[in-house]
Amino acid sequence: MTDSTIAPRPVPHRPGKPSPSPGGLAAAGLTVGYRTRSAWGRGARHPVLADLDLTARAGELTVLLGPNGTGKSTLLRTLCGLLPPLAGDVRVAGRDVAEETPAVLARRLAVVLTDRVDAGLLSARELVGLGRHPHTGFTGRLTAEDHRVVQWALEAVGAAALAHRPAAELSDGERQRVLTARALAQEPDVVLLDEPTAFLDVPSRVALTVLLRDLAREQGLTVVVSTHDLELALRVADAVWLVDRTSRVHTGAPEDLIVSGAVAAAFDAEHLAFDPLSGSFGLRRAARATVTVESPPHLGPLLERALAREGLTALPGPAGEEPRISADEHGDLTLRGDGAARTTRSFHELTRTVRTW
Known part of the structure; x- marks a missing residue:
């Protein structure tokens, strides 16, 4: 809202x-x-x-x-x-x-x-x-x-x-x-x-x-x-x-x-916590891992929320290092791992793939 x-x-x-x-x-x-x-x-x-x-x-x-x-x-x-x-x-x-x-x-x-x-x-x-x-x-x-x-x-x-x-x-x-x-x-x-x-x-x-x-x-x-x-x-x-x-x-x-x-x-x-900065509630999940991400501002919060649902904490990667998950201005979501990269425009597909890591 x-x-x-x-x-x-x-x-x-x-x-x-x-x-x-x-x-x-x-x-x-x-x-x-x-x-x-x-x-x-x-x-x-x-x-x-x-x-x-x-x-x-x-x-x-x-x-x-x-x-x-x-x-x-x-x-x-x-x-x-x-x-x-x-x-x-x-x-x-x-x-x-x-x-x-x-x-x-x-x-x-x-x-x-x-x-x-x-x-x-x-x-x-x-x-x-x-x-x-x-x-x-x-x-x-x-x-x-x-x-x-x-x-x-x-x-x-x-x-x-x-x-x-x-x-x-x-x-x-x-x-x-x-x-x-x-x-x-x-x-x-x-x-x-x-x-x-x-x-x-x-x-x-x-x-x-x-x-x-x-x-x-x-x-x-x-x-x-x-x-x-x-x-x-x-x-x-x-x-x-x-x-x-x-x-x-x-x-x-x-x-x-x-x-x-x-x-x-x-x-x-x-399982629920109030965030005073956003004035809204979010899931309280114990983070099982961190993952480096890169995203434009309008997609960043959505990407963080989707990953949090899977128990992952999104963090910016070191300068010059390719992020594990990235989003571009067109809405393409790219997941990198094991020397390969997979791209999708669906958050649902992204999170389904993340679960198999």
């Missing part, structure tokens, strides 16, 4: 809504987890993450990362009020979420969860229109202003062309865009999304993640996203909340957490 793949896109101006409060989302002394009932009626506390002080600022995309089972979904559900905190509080623009009525909270905070939504016979536009419910009052009728907001939300997520499609017939990527539009139609100050890129292909994941960043910046929203797309998140996010295996939460810009070693400590495994 290059930086050109995550270029910002214009987002239409939101009609009739003042800029959200700069307060964003904040948690102070927050402990999240579960309570279980006992025979005496008093619930036992089962904390998952404890004593958290977190801030997600307006105009920024904040990404929640961590290995499976570390409590990310529990934290997100507590932040949006679906689970009560075991201790501490959550505030939107300085107001305690626990003290807001459901109607008021729905106008301040929108949520997109991983739970499947049964849209029945609704069209995509009608599904997005449900986001206006906190604003319609007792009758539930949409006014001309409500319809303008629904249209804006569809256009903001690039789903205007889907408006009249049956929501039940949308693809996973299209459905995620429409559900995001429904959240935007609430005109909230804060949007929380749990795994919005799950089940999407790579281009759709990139498009939706960049869209959320653009919405945060251009609409002044506070956007918090839980995701497993680590490398994409580290490229796009303004801020990161990283839950490690010890239930500690690290916060900062992606680069802060890379430099501190928190990303590597949280995700490195026996």
Whole structure:
């Protein structure tokens, strides 16, 4: 992935809504987890993450990362009020979420969860229109202003062309865009999304993640996203909340957490290692040998990666000495050994040959 793949896109101006409060989302002394009932009626506390002080600022995309089972979904559900905190509080623009009525909270905070939504016979536009419910009052009728907001939300997520499609017939990527539009139609100050890129292909994941960043910046929203797309998140996010295996939460810009070693400590495994220079993961393989190589810059990293998969470390050879493996500007790959040379344009053929050394 290059930086050109995550270029910002214009987002239409939101009609009739003042800029959200700069307060964003904040948690102070927050402990999240579960309570279980006992025979005496008093619930036992089962904390998952404890004593958290977190801030997600307006105009920024904040990404929640961590290995499976570390409590990310529990934290997100507590932040949006679906689970009560075991201790501490959550505030939107300085107001305690626990003290807001459901109607008021729905106008301040929108949520997109991983739970499947049964849209029945609704069209995509009608599904997005449900986001206006906190604003319609007792009758539930949409006014001309409500319809303008629904249209804006569809256009903001690039789903205007889907408006009249049956929501039940949308693809996973299209459905995620429409559900995001429904959240935007609430005109909230804060949007929380749990795994919005799950089940999407790579281009759709990139498009939706960049869209959320653009919405945060251009609409002044506070956007918090839980995701497993680590490398994409580290490229796009303004801020990161990283839950490690010890239930500690690290916060900062992606680069802060890379430099501190928190990303590597949280995700490195026996056969996988995070490279802070490239911001990506690579196989952790014990090198069985070194091999001299020569390659143009655009093929060098690919050649090194292919050889690393075979347990070989690529090194430049001494000046004047012919390299064991070389690549040229045309993509020809040459392997030299036993007084002979074999040339191919296929990395697959090259690595198959290397295995027989």
